[in-house]
Amino acid sequence: MAELYADLGLTAEEYARIVEILDREPTITELFMYSLMWSEHCSYKHSRKALKMFPTTGEFVLQGPGENAGVISVGDGWAVAFKMESHNHPSAIEPFQGAATGVGGIVRDIFTMGARPIASLDSLRFGTLDKARQRYLFEGSVAGIGGYGNCLGVPTVGGEVYFEDAYEGNCLINAMTIGLMREENLTRAVAAGPGNLLLLIGSTTGRDGIGGASTLASQEFDEKAEDKRPSVQVGDPFEEKLLIEACLELLDHKLLVALGDLGAAGLTSSASEMADRGGVGLDIDVTKIPAREEAMKPYEFMVSESQERMLAVVTPRHLDAAQAICTKWGLRSTVIGTVTDTGRFVVREGEEVVADMPAATLAGDAPIYDPAMVRPAYLDELQAFDPMTLRHPEDPEELAGVLLRVLASPNVCSRRWIWEQYDHQVMLNTLVLPGSDAAVLRIKGTDLAIAVSTDCNGRYCYLDPYVGAQIAFAEAARNVACAGGTPAAITDCLNYGNPEKPEVFWTFFEGVRGLSDACREFGVPVISGNVSFYNESFGRPIYPTPTVGLVGVLTDATKRATSGFKDPGDVIVLVGETEVELGGSEYLKVAHDLVSGRPPALDLELERDVQRAVIDAIGAGLVKSAHDCSEGGIAITLAESCIIGDVGATLALDDGLQPAASLFSESQSRIVVTVAAADTDVLTDLLLAHEVPYSVLGEVGGDSLVIEDKVDLTVSELRAAWGPTLAVLVGGEVMSDELHEG
Amino acid sequence: MRFGVVIFPGSNCEQDVIHATRLLGYEAEYVWHGDTDISGFDAIVLPGGFSYGDYIRTGAVARFSPVMSEVVRFAEAGGPVLGICNGFQILAEAHMLPGALLRNRGLKFICREVPLRVEESACKWVDLPAGTVARIPINHNEGNYVCSPETLTSMVAKGQIVLRYCETDGTRAPGGSAPNGATDDIAGICNEQGNVFGLMPHPERVVDPVVGGTDGQPFFTAIVEHLAEVAR
Numbered sequence: 001m002a003e004l005y006a007d008l009g010l011t012a013e014e015y016a017r018i019v020e021i022l023d024r025e026p027t028i029t030e031l032f033m034y035s036l037m038w039s040e041h042c043s044y045k046h047s048r049k050a051l052k053m054f055p056t057t058g059e060f061v062l063q064g065p066g067e068n069a070g071v072i073s074v075g076d077g078w079a080v081a082f083k084m085e086s087h088n089h090p091s092a093i094e095p096f097q098g099a100a101t102g103v104g105g106i107v108r109d110i111f112t113m114g115a116r117p118i119a120s121l122d123s124l125r126f127g128t129l130d131k132a133r134q135r136y137l138f139e140g141s142v143a144g145i146g147g148y149g150n151c152l153g154v155p156t157v158g159g160e161v162y163f164e165d166a167y168e169g170n171c172l173i174n175a176m177t178i179g180l181m182r183e184e185n186l187t188r189a190v191a192a193g194p195g196n197l198l199l200l201i202g203s204t205t206g207r208d209g210i211g212g213a214s215t216l217a218s219q220e221f222d223e224k225a226e227d228k229r230p231s232v233q234v235g236d237p238f239e240e241k242l243l244i245e246a247c248l249e250l251l252d253h254k255l256l257v258a259l260g261d262l263g264a265a266g267l268t269s270s271a272s273e274m275a276d277r278g279g280v281g282l283d284i285d286v287t288k289i290p291a292r293e294e295a296m297k298p299y300e301f302m303v304s305e306s307q308e309r310m311l312a313v314v315t316p317r318h319l320d321a322a323q324a325i326c327t328k329w330g331l332r333s334t335v336i337g338t339v340t341d342t343g344r345f346v347v348r349e350g351e352e353v354v355a356d357m358p359a360a361t362l363a364g365d366a367p368i369y370d371p372a373m374v375r376p377a378y379l380d381e382l383q384a385f386d387p388m389t390l391r392h393p394e395d396p397e398e399l400a401g402v403l404l405r406v407l408a409s410p411n412v413c414s415r416r417w418i419w420e421q422y423d424h425q426v427m428l429n430t431l432v433l434p435g436s437d438a439a440v441l442r443i444k445g446t447d448l449a450i451a452v453s454t455d456c457n458g459r460y461c462y463l464d465p466y467v468g469a470q471i472a473f474a475e476a477a478r479n480v481a482c483a484g485g486t487p488a489a490i491t492d493c494l495n496y497g498n499p500e501k502p503e504v505f506w507t508f509f510e511g512v513r514g515l516s517d518a519c520r521e522f523g524v525p526v527i528s529g530n531v532s533f534y535n536e537s538f539g540r541p542i543y544p545t546p547t548v549g550l551v552g553v554l555t556d557a558t559k560r561a562t563s564g565f566k567d568p569g570d571v572i573v574l575v576g577e578t579e580v581e582l583g584g585s586e587y588l589k590v591a592h593d594l595v596s597g598r599p600p601a602l603d604l605e606l607e608r609d610v611q612r613a614v615i616d617a618i619g620a621g622l623v624k625s626a627h628d629c630s631e632g633g634i635a636i637t638l639a640e641s642c643i644i645g646d647v648g649a650t651l652a653l654d655d656g657l658q659p660a661a662s663l664f665s666e667s668q669s670r671i672v673v674t675v676a677a678a679d680t681d682v683l684t685d686l687l688l689a690h691e692v693p694y695s696v697l698g699e700v701g702g703d704s705l706v707i708e709d710k711v712d713l714t715v716s717e718l719r720a721a722w723g724p725t726l727a728v729l730v731g732g733e734v735m736s737d738e739l740h741e742g
Numbered sequence: 743m744r745f746g747v748v749i750f751p752g753s754n755c756e757q758d759v760i761h762a763t764r765l766l767g768y769e770a771e772y773v774w775h776g777d778t779d780i781s782g783f784d785a786i787v788l789p790g791g792f793s794y795g796d797y798i799r800t801g802a803v804a805r806f807s808p809v810m811s812e813v814v815r816f817a818e819a820g821g822p823v824l825g826i827c828n829g830f831q832i833l834a835e836a837h838m839l840p841g842a843l844l845r846n847r848g849l850k851f852i853c854r855e856v857p858l859r860v861e862e863s864a865c866k867w868v869d870l871p872a873g874t875v876a877r878i879p880i881n882h883n884e885g886n887y888v889c890s891p892e893t894l895t896s897m898v899a900k901g902q903i904v905l906r907y908c909e910t911d912g913t914r915a916p917g918g919s920a921p922n923g924a925t926d927d928i929a930g931i932c933n934e935q936g937n938v939f940g941l942m943p944h945p946e947r948v949v950d951p952v953v954g955g956t957d958g959q960p961f962f963t964a965i966v967e968h969l970a971e972v973a974r
Contacts, residue, residue, distance in 0.1 A: 146851050150883075151792040153754020238752050238795025330751055421851045423881050426790075428758050428946075428953050442952065444761070557952075 004028070008035035014367055021361050029347055029355040032299040033362060036265035037272060040533050043366030046499035047531040050509050053516040054526040060488060061525055062186055068109040068261060069179070070527025071186055072489045074553050076446045079183045081115040084123070084176035084454070084493040084549040086532035090232040091173040095140030100148040100235040101307055102175045107154060108261035108310070111244050114187035114251045115179025118427055119441055120149050122159035122175050123454040123493065123547045127168030129410060129729040134163070137171050139730055144235075145175070146421040151237035152244065156422035157430055157439035159454055163410045164595075166458065169537025174493040176454055176549040180443065187251055189260035191274035191282065191313050194341040196257055198271070198284065199319070201326055201333045202243050202309040204292035209233035209266070209305025220498055220536040239308040239331075246329040247310060255322045257313040266304045270311045272345055272362035281344045281359050284337035298347055298354040313339060371499050373506035382463055385596040387582040392660035393591075399659055400711050404721040406590050406632045406664065407639055413725035414643075435644065436562045437479035437628055440554065449557035451485030453550055457631065458543030459584045460599035465507040467599055469514030469546045474607045474668055475630055476550035477522060481611035482626040482671060484560040484618035485552025487522060492529040492548050497541025499533045507544040508533075515546055521604040524550075561618045561673075563627035564644030568701035570624050571680045572651055576610050576670035577693045578634060580661045586631040587664035600666050606692070607669040613690035614671050622675055622683050629670035635663035635711065637672050639718045642705045648715050651698025652708035659710050674700055743966045745770040746783030748813070748829075750804045755790035755826065755946065762949035763787075766962055775807040785822040785965055786813055788829030790881065790944060800843060800884045801831035810836055822965050823938045824867055827882055830930075830940030839931055839940045840897065841889030847923025851883040855954070856921060858929050858943060859908040864901040864936035869964040875912045876905075876957040878943035880921065880929075885942040887924040887931075894926060905930035905941055 005015040008031065018026050018034050026034065040046060056064040062079055063071035069083035087102025103120060110117045122145050127134040138161075149156045154177065191198075209232070250256050258278070260270040267284070275282050286301040296304075314322050319335070326333035340346075345362060347355035393399050406412055419434035431449060432440035438453040455476040461468030477487040494511065497504040519526060535542045554560055565572075582588050583597025617623045625645065629637045634653070642649055653662045675683045680696070687694045704714045745763045749756050749772050756772060763770040773780055780786060793804035804810070810832075817823045817838060825833040833839045846852055855877050862872040870876070889897070897903055906927040907920040920927045922942070930941030945958030 143850070150851055150853075150881075151752070151754075151795065153791060236795070238792060238797070241752055241754065241792070420854050423851075423853050425853065425879060425881065425944075425947050425954070426754060426758065428761055428950060431953060 004031060005035065008032065009039055010035050014038055017367065021365065022357065027355055029299040029302060030357055032303050033268045033355060036268055036303050037362040038366040042265050042269055044531055045366050046369050046371050046533060047508065048368050049370060050512045053512055055516065055519050056525050056527065058525040061527055062183065064525065064527050065529065068112045068189055070489065070491060071113060072527060073183055074450060075448055075555065077183050078443055078446065078448065079181050079186065080178055080450060080551060081110050081113040081181065082176060082178040082491055082549065082551055083109050083528035084174055084491045084547065085530040086493050086495060087173045087175060088170060088495065088532055088535055091141055092137065092171050094232045095137045096144035096147065097232055097234050099141040099144035099173045101233045102173050103145055103148040104235045104237065104240050104307055105263045106175045106177045107152060107240065108263065110177045110179035111247055112189060112259050112261045113179065114185040115181035116248060117154045117177050117179045117244065118429060119155055119157045119439065119452065120175060120177045121157060121452060121454045121549060123456065124159065124161040125167040125172035125458065125545060126163050127165055128163045134168065135730050141173055142418050142421055148235055148237045150423040152241050153426050155424045155426050155430055157424050157441065158434050158452060161415065161418065162458060164458060164543065166543040169540065170535045170542050172495050172542065172545060174547045176491060178452060178551065185251060187259055189274050189277065190258050191278040191280050191339050192257055193315065194280060194339050196313050196315050196339040197319055197335045198282065198337040198339065199312045199314050199322060199333050200289060200309060200336045201246065201312060201331055203236065203239055203306055204290045205301055205304045205306045206292035207296065207300055207304060210300060210303055220534050233305050233307045236308050242329045242331050243308055243310055246326050246331050249325050250312065250322055255314060255318045257315060260311050262309040262311060264305065266302065267311065268302045272359055275345060275359040276363035281340035281342040282337055283340050283346045285348045285350065287350050288334055288336040290332055290334055298349045302347060371505040372502040373509055374502040375506050376503040382596050383598050387588055387597045388580060390592055392658055394659055396710055396712065399663060400713050402591050403635050403639065403663065403711055403713065406586055406636060407718060408721040408725050409586055409590050410725055410729065411586055412632045412636055414723050417726035431557060432483055432560065432562055437482040438485065440483050440560055442557045447556050449554040449560065451480040451483040451552045451554060453479035454547055455479060456545050456547040458545045459595055461511060461544040461546065463584045463597065463599045465510035465544050466514040467602055468544065469511040470518040470602050470604065471599065471668060472546055472548045473515055473518035474602055476548040478611055478628045478671065480550055480552035481615050482561060482563065482628050484615060485554050486615055487524045487550055487552045489525050489527045490519065490548050490550045492526060492546055494529065494531045495535050495542060495545040495547065496533055497536045504541050511544050511546040518604060522608055559619050559621060561623045561626040563641055564625055565641045565647050565649060565674055565700045566624040566645060568647060569677050570674040570700040571677050572649060572697045572699060573673050573675060573683060573694055574634065574670060574697055575614055575673060575687060575692055575694045577667065578655050578657060578662060578665050578670065579667045580657055581665045581667045582661055585633065585664060585666045587633065587660065600668050602668045609690055609692050610669045610671060613687050613692045614673060617673065617683055617686055620686065622679050623673050624676060625674045627672050629672065631666065633664040633666050634670065634672065639705055639722065641672065642715050643719045643722055646715065647700055648702035648704045649698060649700050650702060650706040653697065653710065663710060743768045743969065744782065744784050745787055746773040746780055747787045747789055748773045748775060748809055750775045750793035750807055752793045752795055753789050753791035755944065759787050759789045759946045762946035763962055765950055766959065768966060773809060775809050778808050778812055780809065780812050780816055784969055785824065786816060788825040788832050790827030790829060793828055793832065799835065801828060801835040804832045805836040814838065817938050820935065820937055822866060825940040826944055826946065827942055830942055831884065833938060833940040838938050839933060840893045841887055843884045844886040844888055845884050846886050852921055853879065853881045854921065855879045856943065857908050857910050858905045859912050861903045861906060862901060863904045863932060864934065865904040865932040865939050866936045866968045867939040867961055867965045868904055870960050873912060875908065877955065878945055878957055879947050880943050882942055885922040885924065887928045889925060897931060900934050902931050902934065903928060904932050904939060
């Protein structure tokens with residue numbers, strides 16, 4: 001055993017701790033089980049202490065972190081469960097299956113809670129698309145997300161994507177799913193009742209995904225990464241669709257004591273966490289587990305990550321009824337063990353005991369580390385750079401040319417090529433389709449709706465991990481506010497490099513601190529999430545990327561806004577103010593090929609006030625369109641509102657700034673809204689009452705975007721730059737209407 | 743008026759069809775694919791989705807579900823049957839409609855609202871004037887309709903082409919208007935009797951004005967009016 005532990009990713013100290021717990025050398029099955037449960041992916045051993053900074057409670061929180069997903073109440077007895085998770089490393093090796101099973105895993109986390117999955121979002125990062133491998137990863141991931149989600153009949157309604165060199169060796173696939181349920185149907189994965197039965201539902205168990213959580217998710221990539229392909233699981237969305245229907249029916253009939261999904265570390269994780277939460281023991285016989293391969297070892301059964309499997313606890317009295325429902329849906333269901341009162345996790349192969357551990361030590365006794373941290377040396381140099389020392393365009397022709405280049409940038413351009421591969425409408429709840437700031441989903445039979453967005457600008461986090469994380473939150477909240485939603489809670493997916501490197505861990509710690517501070521200022525809790533470390537390849541970490549998935553609530557679904565301009569004559573108002581902030585901007589990257597400087601500053605109080613003012617204005621029915629300023633600055637915001645609305649605008653930016661800064665500065669806390677001319681005074685009175693800065697810029701109309709002294713481009717020219725970029729880069733079909741119609 | 747909406751394992755638009763038909767004021771109930779009694783229904787809908795995962799040809803397994811022999815009998819007796827998306831694929835596999843649906847020309851899934859031109863046809867599910875342009879979303883990976891030239895000629899002659907993909911103004915582009923590459927821009931067809939109708943677009947997605955529009959409503963109201971007329 002002593003030779004094996006290092007191969008399984010355990011340290012000598014951790015191995016010694018296992019020997020101490022057992023008071024003997026572990027069996028091979030035990031060693032595998034501990035190695036998985038104590039892996040970074042399952043135990044959060046490097047991040048756990050920092051995560052305590054997060055606010056996790058609030059009056060609407062029904063379930064905070066620690067379960068398969070967090071749950072909040074949204075009114076009228078309805079609750080939503082949501083969570084975001086990474087599937088980065090599997091996708092970097094096999095993008096289609098990696099991304100597909102990422103969706104499958106997060107969807108299982110949601111219906112495990114008793115909620116019907118109603119929407120997914122995906123936050124993606126790749127290297128630049130001029131490289132064939134990156135195109136393969138991008139196209140494969142998008143196809144995998146669509147292939148799985150479309151088959152399930154769960155709409156994919158939003159997300160984000162960035163292309164940066166920093167993600168070249170380690171793409172990011174963060175999948176978020178939202179589920180809807182009646183509050184009373186909330187189900188937890190807590191095993192209880194000695195004598196109750198463990199029912200394994202769904203697919204057979206094979207050798208796929210052995211050690212996925214430890215050897216794949218908890219290590220850096222090197223030249224051997226391709227050899228890890230066998231650790232990537234293969235998804236079967238049809239089986240998962242049946243699981244959703246069967247499990248929700250089982251819960252509806254109150255036939256289950258508990259339900260958990262088999263994800264990372266397979267049965268070991270699912271069972272030991274259920275036992276730990278319930279303070280009970282378990283007794284499992286691996287010979288009862290339906291196998292898809294021959295001669296599988298007990299440890300292989302226990303750590304296999306074969307997909308589409310659920311573990312339920314049922315009373316003997318309800319077993320027949322429960323199995324009948326599984327059979328109706330064409331699903332296997334097998335009793336593989338029992339709940340015991342011994343507190344031991346016992347694994348048998350027939351009569352022979354192959355593992356016998358205190359159940360709580362698997363999930364609860366993982367070591368907790370306090371990693372060393374040090375501020376990275378690169379920060380001083382980058383932050384000292386002042387972008388205004390560069391030469392910036394002044395004359396309208398040159399500014400227009402730069403605007404078109406920024407619009408066409410893969411980080412800014414239309415995402416339609418992606419979301420048209422996703423069914424974003426099934427279930428008939430999607431009130432605001434992809435392509436606006438946030439997706440809006442109604443809750444049928446009520447006036448309620450939820451607005452959802454995922455956001456993170458990795459460049460900002462690279463240049464200032466603390467501020468960047470705050471901006472990730474602020475932008476997600478701002479996007480939801482632009483739809484009319486009041487931010488309710490977030491989930492997060494914290495993607496970082498190797499936490500054992502002090503400079504990396506510092507960026508992680510600062511990210512968590514930034515996110516925590518932002519959440520507190522807004523009174524918005526973190527109810528679920530996931531940490532993904534070891535996102536490095538050949539020793540180079542990704543940009544720190546704490547992706548935020550935010551859910552907001554609209555109490556009146558009819559009071560919502562979208563980002564496209566509406567009618568000629570509407571008045572354009574900028575809420576917030578533009579400062580000279582070109583550090584880390586898309587303009588700086590596109591026009592000067594630089595990722596440097598300080599990211600935009602964020603005043604959380606101002607941000608909150610701006611958002612509240614806009615939410616109130618939308619709620620009052622005053623706002624005809626709302627679109628926030630983010631990558632590319634206000635020039636891009638205005639251009640997108642023109643393209644989406646298929647109408648021009650004439651306005652002036654009288655901010656007195658250098659023209660490029662005026663157009664492309666990425667100052668935070670800004671939202672461009674339009675209002676019917678007759679309502680302008682009502683709106684400005686409301687903004688004054690909220691004490692937020694604003695300026696009236698001009699009005700909607702015509703066929704061109706005319707920004708006085710700076711830009712004069714037709715909407716067709718804008719669309720021709722913005723529309724086809726992704727399709728062109730992947731060599732696909734360019735739709736005629738990406739160039740012409742609205 | 744009572745619609746029966748069949749659930750195959752892997753169907754995923756059945757709830758949407760139920761929502762749409764009930765919103766229009768009709769009764770609608772689920773029919774489990776294992777059921778063999780559909781006598782209580784006035785019209786049968788095979789909804790969209792991925793029946794049996796569609797891991798081999800789309801619809802190829804679902805056509806063998808027990809309920810399908812009843813659906814065939816129901817249709818032969820003149821009962822109205824509507825197949826939407828995967829439902830259309832199942833009808834084609836069951837030979838209740840001619841032709842087959844292959845992978846989209848671009849080999850990518852497409853979810854998009856498209857303009858469709860209503861053709862002069864025998865279809866009892868549609869009573870819109872020929873030339874009407876309806877905007878309805880498509881949502882499929884296998885919508886590339888193919889059939890033999892002889893079949894096409896015969897279908898055209900017998901008024902079996904019900905819907906064609908078109909441009910916004912109702913014209914057809916010289917190189918074809920079908921985003922999936924479908925033969926002759928075909929989006930929906932019916933059998934010779936006009937009671938069995940299969941289409942790739944999802945009319946149920948544009949029935950509720952709160953989400954998307956109302957262009958799909960006529961595809962459900964027409965059959966109800968037709969049945970009412972027959973009853974008179």
